[in-house]
Amino acid sequence: MESYSGFAYVYDRLMQDVDYDGWTDYLEEIFRKYKMIPRNIADLACGTGNITNRLAQRHYNLIGVDLSEDMLQIAQEKASETGVEVIFLHQDIRELLLPTELDAILCICDGINYITHGEDLAGVFKGVWNHLKKEGLFIFDISSYYKLSRILGQNTFAENLEEISYIWENYFDESRKICDFDLTIFIKEKQLYRKHEETHSQRAYQADEIIHYLKGAGFEKVDVFDAFSFHKPKKNSERLCFVCQKQSESEHAD
Ligand SMILES: C[S@@+](CC[C@H](N)C(=O)[O-])C[C@H]1O[C@@H](n2cnc3c(N)ncnc32)[C@H](O)[C@@H]1O
Incomplete structure (x- = not known):
């Protein structure tokens, strides 16, 4: 059965303990650390828009992309309820086609783990690279191999x-x-x-595998953190956060 069809209608109830406000704060901390003030952001595998709509409420311009029409419908309803304008696109992130270049591209809460073949992951990263402005940030997390x-x-x-x-x-x-x-x-x-x-x-991906595919797509500088911090991942880190900047070595964060 197709993933995230009927499940879409209970997704938010099952995720009610996830601190999406804190997660959004963390993303803004990353923007500051990398000295980036993004205006246009795409949120890939955006689901019901938990991060997308929060960022839109914080006055960024958002595009949300997801494979599940049911998840997108809920995301759209939530955006309308909160009075934010977001462009939601029904797309497979393996064949990304966005209407504009972005300052930042995000993929939050396991979207990358759903890409189960290495060659598809290479395609996702290349698509992201092609849609990012110079100095743009690509930020995503994975549930760790552990x-x-x-x-x-x-x-x-x-x-x-x-x-x-x-x-x-x-x-x-x-x-x-x-x-x-x-x-x-x-x-x-x-x-x-x-x-x-x-x-x-x-x-389940090891960080090195992900870095290999990122470098193949053109991302020279990749930082990996124990998610929600700026510390190196530990052996038992459950979520890893990757921050990649489309720029030369000299531009990277301290
Ligand atoms: C765990 S949910 C995360 C949703 C959202 N980012 C959040 O933080 O709540 C994973 C999402 O990935 C989407 N997804 C999985 N594979 C995808 C693909 N190839 N292209 C686009 N979206 C995909 C699913 O439809 C689902 O909405």
């Missing part, structure tokens, strides 16, 4: 709430470096619950 293989893989998570319950069964295949997530969600409809099932697959 998290997908050791924390999520071969584990089952479940939550039983009044309006929604879910079972999340995960299988990590070391040879393919893929973590398959089987999600079963029960959503309350009047007195009954509707069962909804979908499978997501994420690829």
Whole structure:
């Protein structure tokens, strides 16, 4: 079954503990650290617009891109409710085609893990490079190899709430470096619950592999942080943040 179809309607409820305000603050800290005042930003794999719309509320010009029409519809509804104007595009980030050059391109909360083949990842990075202005920033995060293989893989998570319950069964295949997530969600409809099932697959990447593909696309200078900080990743870091600047060595941050 297609990922992020029916799941789109419960995504925000399942993500309610994620500190998206703090995440948006962190992105702005990155802009400051790299001495960049972006005006035009594209948010790839933007989902329901949790980062996109927050940045738009902070007066940046935003384009949100996602493969799931259902996620985009919710993102658009949320933008309209908060009175921000965002251009949402239904696109596969492996074939990126944006209407303008950007000061910054983002891909937040695992979007890159959904690109499960190396050659596709190379294509995503080349597309980003082509759409970035000189000195533009490409900022993205991944769930780490450690998290997908050791924390999520071969584990089952479940939550039983009044309006929604879910079972999340995960299988990590070391040879393919893929973590398959089987999600079963029960959503309350009047007195009954509707069962909804979908499978997501994420690829576990080591930082070096990602850097290899970034360099192939033209990104010479790549910094990798333990996400939400500016510290080097640790062995057990669960989320890594990559910051790449489309410029010569002399322009990079301190
Ligand atoms: C975990 S969600 C993250 C959403 C959002 N960035 C956030 O922080 O809440 C991952 C998103 O990636 C999107 N996605 C996966 N593969 C994609 C692709 N090839 N092109 C565009 N979007 C993709 C999914 O539709 C989903 O909305």
